Every structure is written in structure tokens, then in C-alpha cells.
Amino acid sequence: MTAVLTILVPLVTAALVLLLRNSVLLARLAAMAGAVATLVLAVLLPGSRPFSAEWLPGLGVSFSVDGNGAASVLVFAVTLMMIPALLVALTRVEKGAAGFAALLLAAEAGLAGIFMARDLIVFYVFWEATLVPGLLLLGLYGGEKRREATTKYLVYAVTGSFFMLVSILALKTLSGAASFDVIDLMLVTPDLPVVTQTWLFIGLALGMAVKLPIWPLHSWLIDLNEQNHPSGAADVLGSLYKVGAFGFFAWGIPLLPAGASRVGPVLLALAAVTALYGAFGAIGSTHLKRFLAYGSLSHMGIIGVGIFGMHLAGLNGAMYFLAAQMVSTGGLFLVGGMLYHRRRTFDLREYGGVARSAPALAALGLLTIFAFIGVPGLSNFPGEFMSLLGAFKNAPWPAAVATLAVIAAGVYGVNLYQRVFQGPSDVPVKDLDGLEMYVLLPVVVGVLWFGVMAAPQLRRIEAQSQLTALQLERVAAPPMPGETLTLGGAE
Amino acid sequence: MSFPGVLDIDWNVMAPAVSLLITAIVALVFGLSARDSRGPAAVALIGVLTAGIFAVAHLFSGNESAASFGLRYLGDVPATALTLVILLGTAMAILVSWDQLERGGMGQPEYYPLMLLSALGAVVMASAGDLITLILGLEIMSLPAYALSAWRTRDRQSEEAGMKYFLLGAFGSAMLIYGTALLYGASGSFVYGAVAAALQGGNLTLLATAGGALVLAGLGFKAALAPFHQWAPDVYTGAPTVVVTFMSVVIKVGAFAALLRIAATVFPALQPWLLTALAVIVALTLVVGNFTALMQRGLKRMLAYSSVAHAGYLGLALLAANHGGVAAAAFYLSVYALMNAGAFAVLTLVTDASDHGDDLERFAGLGRTRPGLAAAMAVFMLSLGGIPLLGGFTGKVLVFQATIDAGHVWLAVLGIATSVVALFYYFRVIAYMYFRESSHAPHTFRSTPARVAIAVALVGTVLLGILPGWWHTLLSVGPRFLAGY
Numbered sequence: 001m002t003a004v005l006t007i008l009v010p011l012v013t014a015a016l017v018l019l020l021r022n023s024v025l026l027a028r029l030a031a032m033a034g035a036v037a038t039l040v041l042a043v044l045l046p047g048s049r050p051f052s053a054e055w056l057p058g059l060g061v062s063f064s065v066d067g068n069g070a071a072s073v074l075v076f077a078v079t080l081m082m083i084p085a086l087l088v089a090l091t092r093v094e095k096g097a098a099g100f101a102a103l104l105l106a107a108e109a110g111l112a113g114i115f116m117a118r119d120l121i122v123f124y125v126f127w128e129a130t131l132v133p134g135l136l137l138l139g140l141y142g143g144e145k146r147r148e149a150t151t152k153y154l155v156y157a158v159t160g161s162f163f164m165l166v167s168i169l170a171l172k173t174l175s176g177a178a179s180f181d182v183i184d185l186m187l188v189t190p191d192l193p194v195v196t197q198t199w200l201f202i203g204l205a206l207g208m209a210v211k212l213p214i215w216p217l218h219s220w221l222i223d224l225n226e227q228n229h230p231s232g233a234a235d236v237l238g239s240l241y242k243v244g245a246f247g248f249f250a251w252g253i254p255l256l257p258a259g260a261s262r263v264g265p266v267l268l269a270l271a272a273v274t275a276l277y278g279a280f281g282a283i284g285s286t287h288l289k290r291f292l293a294y295g296s297l298s299h300m301g302i303i304g305v306g307i308f309g310m311h312l313a314g315l316n317g318a319m320y321f322l323a324a325q326m327v328s329t330g331g332l333f334l335v336g337g338m339l340y341h342r343r344r345t346f347d348l349r350e351y352g353g354v355a356r357s358a359p360a361l362a363a364l365g366l367l368t369i370f371a372f373i374g375v376p377g378l379s380n381f382p383g384e385f386m387s388l389l390g391a392f393k394n395a396p397w398p399a400a401v402a403t404l405a406v407i408a409a410g411v412y413g414v415n416l417y418q419r420v421f422q423g424p425s426d427v428p429v430k431d432l433d434g435l436e437m438y439v440l441l442p443v444v445v446g447v448l449w450f451g452v453m454a455a456p457q458l459r460r461i462e463a464q465s466q467l468t469a470l471q472l473e474r475v476a477a478p479p480m481p482g483e484t485l486t487l488g489g490a491e
Numbered sequence: 492m493s494f495p496g497v498l499d500i501d502w503n504v505m506a507p508a509v510s511l512l513i514t515a516i517v518a519l520v521f522g523l524s525a526r527d528s529r530g531p532a533a534v535a536l537i538g539v540l541t542a543g544i545f546a547v548a549h550l551f552s553g554n555e556s557a558a559s560f561g562l563r564y565l566g567d568v569p570a571t572a573l574t575l576v577i578l579l580g581t582a583m584a585i586l587v588s589w590d591q592l593e594r595g596g597m598g599q600p601e602y603y604p605l606m607l608l609s610a611l612g613a614v615v616m617a618s619a620g621d622l623i624t625l626i627l628g629l630e631i632m633s634l635p636a637y638a639l640s641a642w643r644t645r646d647r648q649s650e651e652a653g654m655k656y657f658l659l660g661a662f663g664s665a666m667l668i669y670g671t672a673l674l675y676g677a678s679g680s681f682v683y684g685a686v687a688a689a690l691q692g693g694n695l696t697l698l699a700t701a702g703g704a705l706v707l708a709g710l711g712f713k714a715a716l717a718p719f720h721q722w723a724p725d726v727y728t729g730a731p732t733v734v735v736t737f738m739s740v741v742i743k744v745g746a747f748a749a750l751l752r753i754a755a756t757v758f759p760a761l762q763p764w765l766l767t768a769l770a771v772i773v774a775l776t777l778v779v780g781n782f783t784a785l786m787q788r789g790l791k792r793m794l795a796y797s798s799v800a801h802a803g804y805l806g807l808a809l810l811a812a813n814h815g816g817v818a819a820a821a822f823y824l825s826v827y828a829l830m831n832a833g834a835f836a837v838l839t840l841v842t843d844a845s846d847h848g849d850d851l852e853r854f855a856g857l858g859r860t861r862p863g864l865a866a867a868m869a870v871f872m873l874s875l876g877g878i879p880l881l882g883g884f885t886g887k888v889l890v891f892q893a894t895i896d897a898g899h900v901w902l903a904v905l906g907i908a909t910s911v912v913a914l915f916y917y918f919r920v921i922a923y924m925y926f927r928e929s930s931h932a933p934h935t936f937r938s939t940p941a942r943v944a945i946a947v948a949l950v951g952t953v954l955l956g957i958l959p960g961w962w963h964t965l966l967s968v969g970p971r972f973l974a975g976y
Contacts, residue, residue, distance in 0.1 A: 056885065058818065058963045059892055121888065125879040132878060135918075139926040140858075147926055158914050162907045169892045170900060 002048035003067035006041045006075060006112045009034055010082075014105035021098030028090045031101045035082050038108065042079040045072040046460055050118065052181075060172065060179035064118040069464035070250065070319045071115040073457045077323040078111045078240050080446050081330045084439040085236035088334060091435060092231040092341065093141065100141060100233070107133035107237050114243050120168050120180040123251065124161070127207075127243065131157050134224075134234075134241055141229040149220075149227040156210050156220040164207025167200045171255065174200070185255055186467075190474055194258045201259030204252045205267065212244030214267070214304050215274040218297055222281075225293035225333075230346070232337030235289065236330035239296060245303045245322050249315060253307070254468045257475040264308045265395070271304025272398035279408035283415070288336050288346040295372060295412060296329045298405050299380070305402040306387025310472055314390020315465040316458055321383025323457075324450040328371040328379050331443030335365045338436055339420065342429040348416075353425020360432045362421040364440050371447040373413035374406060379450035382458070500559045503552065504566030506545035507574050508614050514538020515607035522600030528592045532940075535603035536585050539610070543578045546571055555968070558620060562682055565620040572821050572966055573617040573748040576828050580740035581610040583832040583948060587839055588733040589940035594844045597642050597731060605635035606737055613745030621681040622671040622706075625749050629667060629713065632745050633660050636738055640730040646845075652729025659722040663712030670705025673698055674757070683752060687760040700762040706753060707769060713746035716806055717776040720799045724783075727795030732846045735791070736835035739798045740828045747805050751820055755812035766810065773806035774905055781909040785916045790838055791849045793916060794831070797875060800913060801827055807906055808890045811897035818966040819889035825962065826874065826882035826955050833948030834871040837864055840936050854920060856929030864935070865924045867945050874952045876917035877910055882955030889963065 013034025020026040045067030052064040067075065082104065089100045110130030117123035131154075139150040172180055174196060175188045192200070210217045221238070228234040253260040278298025285291035299321065306318030338361060339354070340346060355362035371378035374385075384406065391399035432440070450457075502509075514535060522531040549557070550571045557566040584606065592598045612632025619625040637660060641653025675681060677699035678689035690699050711719040727735050758765060780800030787793035805827075808820035841857070841864070842849045858865040874883035887910065894903040955962060 054960055055958075056889075056960050056963060058815070058960075058967045059889065125884070128884075129879040132873065136925070139922060147922060150922065150926065154918055155911075155915070159911050162911050163904075165888070166891070166895075166900075166904055166907050169888070169895050169903070173892070173895045 003065040007109045010105040011109040014102040017102045027098045039079040042076045061121040065116040066118045070461045073323045074115045077326040082108045085233045089233040103133040118182045137234040142227040146227045149223040153220045160207040160210035167203025189255045197256040197259030198262045201256040208244040208247035214270045222293045225289045230340045232333035235333035239329040254471040257471045268308035268398045272401040275301025275402040275405035279405040282412040305391045309391030309394045311390035311393045312469045317383045317386025319461045324379035327446035331368045351420040352423040355421040356425045357428035358431040373409040379447045382454040501557045507542040510542035511611040515604045519604040528598035531603045539582045546575045563621045570618040577613045580828040583944040584737035586940040586944035587836045590938035591733045609635040613741045616745040617748035639734045648729040652726045656726045663709045666705045667709025670702045673702030683756040690760040703761045710750045715802045717779040724795040732839045754809045776803035777909045781912045807894045811893035814896040816893040819893045821966045823886035826886045829948045829951040830871045830874045836944045837868045854923045855927040858925040869921045872917040876914035880956045882952045885959040
């Protein structure tokens, strides 16, 4: 029931916030209470009981959700980052703040659904439905070129995911699975002929690669972040909604291991390119949000390398990195929003010397940047390291290319800090106020938590990764007839 | 094979149709003395609700093999469920027309009786178990619809719409009748089941298949399947929007109800090239409907082409009639009736009394000026586009799953690819409503009954999206089709 509540509470809160939109105080209270309650539920997810109820029995679809495994870590990161995002949205959005908050909360429910779904159709439902709040946030609250950015986002996301839908529907028919439940599917789909698996995997990959995102399907992300509301709250959602890697991890690879093995090397190479491309994009950017978008794209490339390396350590690391980057990237976008609030520009060339007049902002900015570029002890390091480590075991060359991105991250990270916070200062700015302290508090906690307390969370991810690794081994060496039965118990 | 006598009448099966007929007569007589058109509207609404109660009672009575006239008029689950959908569409059309008729100066007393008769025809088509009943139903449905399309007297566009619809409709009827004659010549029977049985192992299948092709073309006109769709955009544009609300839902349901039954029973007994032809028609419909809709600036015309596109998705279910396609199509039609009528209902409130002013610019800034209306429209557009947690998505998934189960994977891929195009033009409406400011003062009409219709459509669309299981299960129970076996 905890899992269901993690989806329902933000959804109900969203409706409540819309109803109370005329009273600023009540809307704020409701939104924050809902977000905190959801965070508490997310903390309680490990060990919670899976939930399942009939949804569309004629088609073999049941509403099945489970908050264990990688979902527990990812949902925790989502719900943690929603709190600062909502705080910013409720205070920094001038017109329609309640609507903004309601869309964020609706997206939170959708994200929780994506990570916890144990039925493929339910997974798709959440995957696709979560697009709508993101689109509306961009279209309603975005910058001057928001309409073009919205169109681009819509075209990329929908084209990809509709092809994913064909694969999903064909998957059950072709494999003869009893239902769309993950276990039912996993028992039979790896036995499909390799060619069939390859086609089905390509269908799934079209949808997931767009939302990973990897080069050359990434360009929506840059425009999305550039045009989103300057407060950065919508970009937090953007950094949470990069769910493609999770799709490959939880569904694509375990369901179609033979197809994944065939297509994987191509995706691995693309992911390595993405990592490097993003890093160079960041180095060349003068717009703060484009900079962060490219930097985050580089991270997603490393996550992709971890996933498509198809090694247990890489899979673990990729999922952990995915959760950790939600905190660091989201946090950095919020810092960017605070800078914009002071200087009304995202042009990095206009900045300099912020540390002189705003030392606290500079200190927390530095911490977040360090987390972003993967300094040991902070959030991104364990995941990044393990992603690359896993990939090195199976595919040293792409891993080596992706590692160059880590070096480049050091360059652009330090460069960012220099350009914004150091140097001469012409315009003194205000330091952090009380509210902004509260906004950055969850970010700091998250950055340290993910950096230091990696072991228990990695154990939970590994419970699920082992299933994926097992499915991959099954293709490499077909098991004895009796062996497949143990799959259900591995959960 | 022997059939029960012709005059065995199960009144439970007939009750919805009879209620509509009686109400039409009452409304006609009452209308002659009524002050304005609202009185007859109330009478018509009561009649539709009565018919609906009878249909619901029959649906839940568990008597799935009830029929009248020796299997010529059926009361199985698809027939009764689609009757309910027709009644729902009619009720929404009545609510939408309630204030609009007076506003547009179209309050002649015959409006509602004609609408009820047309709905009656659609109900007969959905329940038809033989080809003669089908032809009767088609004519009862079509003749009033021709008159209704030309309802805006002294308006050239509306008159042209009526004339065009009549001429092309007559052409379609003629094809249906000719096809029926050929099928009868080949099989010696009109009852679907008997036709199929007689053709098994016979040597007249070419004659029968030619007949089947003509029947398909004739019904294809009414269903607006390409290339028989060409009347649809002009008629939809010219006819009063309130009438289009009715036509785009009820006539489509009637035509597809008949097509589904024939596709599930008669077509399998015919030569396989007919199904190949149907596959080509469906593919063409999907492409033409969606890409032409993308080109439109006027919302009414866009919705007209979008209804052609939806005929394509329903056509996919026809091809998979024996692989769960019937329940899928029935579900799709239920949602389609709700979301499409809802979208037209919003359109009537935004456009002028003369139905002009339906271009996208008129919707700019509606999200700020009429938030409720815009939110409803956004839901209908997202549902028509197939976004999850709304009924349109469930309908699409069911249809595509049936298509894939039937082995037409490439058609499913085409259907999905065109859905991307569709989402683009549906989302454009949302983008105009929310992402742009209006250039001129909002000019909108307020009507409580229309708002009720929109609310019903909204609740239904969301409900069928969030909890689709019960309705789909209901549609899937019982023998798939009675059809005279």
C-alpha cells in the first residue's frame, strides 16, 4: 500500500493545490505537506509490500507496483528534490504558482509510477502520462521560444514512445506471455528468436533512447532546459524525467537480453559519444542553462555506458548515478535560478565575483558543482565510478572514451565556478536569504547522503540488477529446463 | 438449418428502438404547439433516457442470446452496448443543441424528431442480424441526417452540405443494396449466419465476394473510410456544428456496428482478397485522415478529418474482428463518442452563432479567459491523441493489441506512426489555448445544457481511461456475436 500511496498522495495534493489556488497560504501549505508526506512514504518504500489489482483483465493488464529494488532509491531522490523545486515554484513564479506546483506534483506521481510499475502497460502509461506536466510547464511558464521547444520535445518524446508501444504490445503476443506482468514476461520473452528480439528491442530503444537521452536524439533536452522557467524548478523535473536508462535497466535488457546483446554495442558507442559530446558542449556554452543541460547530457552518456556495458557493477552504478544526478543536477539548476533571480541573465560572460558579495551562495554552489563533476565523497562519484568500472570489464574502448568526459568535467566544472563566482565583481548581489537556505538544504543533504551512504542503497539496486544480469547470462548459456523456474524467486 | 418464425418478438430487445420511435412521434406532435425548440428537446431527452434505461436493463439481464424476428434483430452484448453508445451520443447532441438552435435561428420543430429517427436507424443498424434489416436501418438513419445537414436554411454552405451528403449517401446506399442482392444471389439468404454457412464449400464465392466488396463500400461511405470519405469534410464544415456533433458520433457508431458484425461473420467466408482490400482501405484512411487533418487551420475541418482518421483506427479492429477486435472496437466507439462529442460541444460554445469563426486563432488564450472550457477541450484533445490515463489511450491500446494478435503488425506500426502525426495536430489546439495570448476579446456563448454534455463527456473520458476494466470486461462477455448461428 505504501507504493500506491506514493503515487496517490502527490496526485491528490496536486488536485488540492489547484482547488486552493486562490488562497496563496493554503495552496503553499497543502503543496508542502503533500510533498513532505510523499518523501516520508518514499523513505518507507524499502521492504514495503508489492501491490497488484486488476486493471484491464481482458488484455492481461494489472495495476502492479512495487517500491523495492532500484525504485526505492530513485523514488527517494525524486521525492527529495521535489521539496526544493516546490519551494521555489511557490515563491518565485509570479503568475500561476499554484498551477506550477500542481503540475510538479502530478509529475512526481508519474515518476514514482514509472519507477515502481511492475506491469509493462502500467509502466508505459506512467511513462507517457508524465510527459504532459513537463510539456505544460514548458509551454505555460517557459521563455520566449517556448513554443518551438515544446514542439520539439513533443515530437521527440511521442515518436519514440509510440514505437515503444508497438514493441510492448507485440512482445506479449509474440512470446505468448500470460499477462503484461514483469515476471510473466521475463519467463518467456528471452526465448523469442534473436531476430524478433532484436526488432522488438529496437522498438523499445527508440522510446528509451530519446529519454535517456543519447546523441543524436538529445537536442530536445538542451532547448527544454534553456526555455524552461528561469527559477529552475521546472528543470528539476527535467533532470528527474530522464528515465530512459531506467527503462533499459528494468525492462528493455531483462525482457529481451538477446536483442539487447545485438543492439547494445551500437548504443554503447553512442552513449560514449554522448558523454564526450556533452562535455565539449558544456565547455563551449556561454548560457548557464545550456551549460548545465550539456553537462547533464554528458552524465547521461556515462550512465548509458554503464547500462550497455551489461556488467553487474555497471548496471548498479548506472542506476545509482541516475538517482544521484537528480540531486546534483537539480540542485545546480536551482542555484542557477537563484543567480538569475539576482542578475536577470543566464549569460555566463556577464557573471563574475559573486563570491565576494554572496559567500554562502558561492560555498553551496561550489559544493553542488563538485557533486556535479563527480568529486569523491559527494553524490555523483560512486555511481560514475561504478558505471565506468563495469563498462571497462566488458568494453574497455568505449569506457575509455567515456572516461575522457570525466576529465573534461573537471575542466568545465572548475571553469564554471571561476566564471560565476570568482574574479572581479562589478555588481554586488544579495547573499542567500532564509528561504533559499531551506531550498538548498535538501540538496546538500542529498549530495552528502548519496556520496557517503552508498552501500545500503546499492544493495537494494543490486537485488534488481542481478535479475537483469541473470537474464543476460541466460542468453549467453541457455539454462537447463528446470532452472528458469527459480527466476520468480529471485525477486 | 432452421430458423425460428419471423414474428417472434422479444420486447426487451426491441424496447430501446420502440421508445425512440414513440418519442419521435410525440416530440413531433408536441413540437407543433411548442413555443420554442426547448420543449421538444426535453421530450427527446426523456425519450433517449427511457431507451437507455431499457438498454441497460437488457444488458444486465444476462440474456445474451435474445433476438427478435428470427435472428434478424439481435440483442447480444455488442448490439446492446453500441445501442447505449448511440443513445449517449444522441443525448449529448440534444444537450448541445438545446440553446444553440435558438441562438442560430434554427428552431424549427422537426429538428429533434428527425434526430431521434436518425438515432433509431443507427440502433437498428447496430442490432441488425440480416442484410435487409441493415438496409432499413441505414435508410432510417440517413434520410433524417440529410435533412439535418441542410438545417441552416438560406445558408448556401449548409444547403450544399445537405445536397452533397444526400447525393453521395444515395450512391452508398445503392452500393449496399446491390451488394446485398449479390450476396443473396450467391447464398440464398439474408441472415448473416446463414449467408456464411451457405457459402462454406460453395462455388459462388466470387459472386459473394463481389457482393461483400460492395457492402463494404456502401458502409464505408457512412463510416467515412478513405477513399469513400470525401463527403465528410465538406458536410462537416457546411452542416451546423450541433448536427455534426450528432453525425460524427451516431452515424459512425451505426456504420461501424454493422461493419463489425459483417466483418466477423460474413467476411471470413468470402475470398481473402476482400480482407486485403480492407487492409489497404484502412491504411489509406489512416494516412489520408491524419495528414490532411494536420493541414487544417479550421478546427471544425480538422475534427472532420480527425474523424476520418479515427475511422481508420476502428478499421484496424475490423480486420481483427475475431481476435478481440469486436470488444476493442466497441470500447473505442464508446470513448470516441464521448471525446468527439465533447470536443464539438466546446466548439459550439466558442464559435459564432453562424458556426463561423472556428479557426485556431479563436482558441488563443482560451486557457485564461475560459479556464474550465479550455481544460475540458485539452482533455478531449489529449484523449483523441491517445495520451494515457484517458479513454482514448485505452481504446488505442485495445485496437492495436487486437491488430497485432491478428497478425497485422505492419498495420499496427502504420497506425502508431500516424498517431504521432495526430498528436501533433491535437496538441496544437492545446498550444493555442494555453501558450498564446488572445488577440481579440473572447467571444463565447454560455449554455448550461451544453456544459452538462461537456461534463458528462469529461467524466466518461477520464473514467474509461483510469478504470477501463469493467466496461471492457462487460463488452467481452457472452458469445462474441449472435449473428444468426
